[in-house]
Amino acid sequence: MGKYTTEVQELLEYIGGKENIATVSHCATRLRFVLKDNKKADMEKVEAIKIVKGSFTQAGQFQIIIGNEVSTFYNELIAQANLDKASKEEAKVAARQNLTLLQRVISHLGEIFSPLIPAIVVGGLILGFRNVIGDINMMNGGTQTLTQVSQFWAGVHHFLWLIGEAIFFFLPVGITWSISKKMGTTQILGIVLGITLVSPQLLNAYAVAGGEIPPVWDFGFAQVNMIGYQAQVIPAILAGFLLANLELKIRDYVPSYVSMIVVPFLSLVPTVIVAHVVLGPIGWVLGAAISNFVYSGLTSAFGWLFAAVFGFFYAPLVITGLHHMTNAIDLQLMSEFGGTNLWPMIALSNIAQGSAVLAMIYLNKENEEEKQVSIPAAISCFLGVTEPAMFGINLKYVYPFLAAMIGSSLAGVFSVATGVMANSIGVGGLPGILSIQPAYMISFAISMLIALAVPFAVTVFFNKRNLTFSKDKKKQAA
Template identity: 75%
Template sequence: MSKYTNDAKQLLEHVGGSENISVVTHCATRMRFVLKDANKADVKKVEEIGLVKGTFTQAGQFQVIIGNEVSSFYNEFTQIAGVSDVASKDDAKEAAKQNMNWLQRMIAHLADIFTPLIPALVVGGLILGFRNVMEIKMMSDGTQSLIDVSQFWAGVHSFLWLIGEAIFHFLPVGITWAISRKMGTTQILGIVLGITLVSPQLLNAYGVAGATEIPFWDFGFAQVDMIGYQAQVIPAILAGFVLSYLELGLRKVIPSVVSMIFVPFFAIIPAVLIAHVVLGPIGWAIGSWISNIVYSGLTSAFGWLFAALFGFAYAPLVITGLHHMTNAIDLQLMSEFDGTNLWPMIALSNIAQGSAVVAMIILNRKDEKEQQVSIPAAISCYLGVTEPAMFGINLKYTFPFLAAMIGSSIAAIISVGSGVMANSIGVGGIPGILSIQVPDMLMFAISMLVAIIVPIILTMVFAKTKMGVNAYERLGKR
């Protein structure tokens, strides 16, 4: 008998037994269940299990926070439960979608597209940040930068752009690949489609505004502009789905003996043609419209109000999964304005949630069991992963969650009001400062201090109010 046996048996019982488990898998800290009947799960009893640090339901999955021991616990659980341990996370997601409405399914699709791209976007943001630091004129009485006085750093600056350009200018390739991967179609065709959107033969998207003449394909009866869609998000999404649905449809009508030849041929050619004739221009217009509205709203006289609302509401959006929609908006802002003023607010929200947990660590310093949950949760939150903090501590008590939302809102007003812009998305929490454009780092640091101090103070104040007392009594803490 291992040290996880009793807890595994209890968890199995309280989720409704093996017969109630459709799929179970795990991530870095959580067990993820897709249950046949979610009502059979006794959430209160699950949370009373010694190893369990909290639970929440998201995207159709009942998720149980275990912590760093989740991998070993998962192995023990699957043996006791007699359920398959070969189900992938993709299997779990597909099974979970049976429990979603149309809006949740749409958000899940967006998450499936952008989640595989996040590591590259994080790297790209850091690279742009390093390059911006090298461009600061801090040498020779502020007249020269590092790349002006050092050939080595000039070479590094130029070399890093090789990676930065690959990530951001050729982003449509990653998007169309991610869509083909998600839809179960031929991934190399998705890559080919993406390349046709950013081919060197085309006029670069960044050069369209200043071009005196736009090249075109002349088909005799019609002419099609040869415009590239570097860094464009929506044209790539639209084109990627058209290709996938064409391929899926052709598989149903073309005999399998010749499908390897004719399905790719009759899928990729129409998809590329439709992408450049119809979807590209439409997607570009939609993307520009969305980014202009968001950017204009954030930089207008009422930008502070938008910032306050977004900073306050972002954490609840995480609970619903709607926060995945901001990825597409951020990337579109980056392509239109060489940066995003939306992402800094997201990083500040992460910090605020972690700070509320820090206050709870201080308030509950004598509760050793809760310290085992709250300390790792605060650390992960400050590094950009908010779920353990939000679901394990803040939502359980409620008042720390509210304190974090208020702190995040105030910090967002300062960030937007001072015009803070990020180079890229993906670097969250305190390390998020590395993705901020160099001239804005000081004001972002001030915003970070607000996101740290305000939630801590408010959490401690709320703990002494009726709201805090009721929360403690509800949880049997006093």
């Protein structure tokens, strides 16, 4: 018998039997099922299995949180059910069959930006550190920055921009590479396409926005502006998908013995032309329109309402996967306005979810089994990883999740009302304050206190008044 034989048998029974499994894969902490009929899965019974820390459905996949033992559990599941192992990519492809058109678009966006997140987070931390040493007057009685009094720190500040520039200015290269990787096309062509969008011979996108007149490619009968798309998201996405789809189509018609020569040429050259003549200008206009709409909404007289709604509903967006859209919007805001007033609310939402878990730890302080799940979940949430907290604790009981939404909304209102701006996307939890522009760090710190205090208090209030919205009284905290 294996270590989890009983649990595997129970899981197979509760998800409708092995015949209900289309594919199954796993990631670092979760099993990812694509079920033939989701209605056959009994989620309450699945979550009652001892090793299971939560379950949810996202992007067409029925996902079960196991934890660090997921690989061992997965291998026993495959062996007992006599299933074929599937990769995460195969599971995603199968899962898309269950999605609407909008859900598929969101799924694609998520897969484009997921590989880029580590670099973007590193970039955010670097810009945050440059904030601290280069923009905050902390020396000589609050009159000078660290870089002004120390040549060493001035050198560090200057050197770190090398990495920040590589990540954010040349972001289109990462986007076009990620699209080619996701679509199964030639990745080096995606990289080359991205470089053509940010080449040094093109006038910098920021200079164009500042009013400089770009040089042109003069073809005699027509002229094309030599504009770069540094830090631009939508032009890169449009160009990347054109290249990938063009390559896939051309492959179908070109004989294999000349494909290595013909396919790259016929894919890349037309894409670069269309990117600079059509897609780039269109993408620029679309990106500017989206970022202006969001920025105007957050800075208008009704910004508090925008913030309240976004702060309240961001966590549910995470459940649906729609939150992936915010990455593109944040990056576009950074490009247009030199910072983002949307991302701080995302960090506050994560903090609020962690605070609700802290309240559950307090309410269940005598329950050692519960603490084994909730304490690590709270820590990871405060460091920007909300999944264990949301799916393992807050959604399980419902009322902590609602309390976190309320706290996130109020914290978001204060953040927007005080004009908080972040230089970039960063770590979406307590360390997120490093990404905030120095002038707004105190305001954001107060917003963080709101995101910590309100969910904790509301969670305890709901529990003491028995406003827990749960059908299972056994699940109530003491």
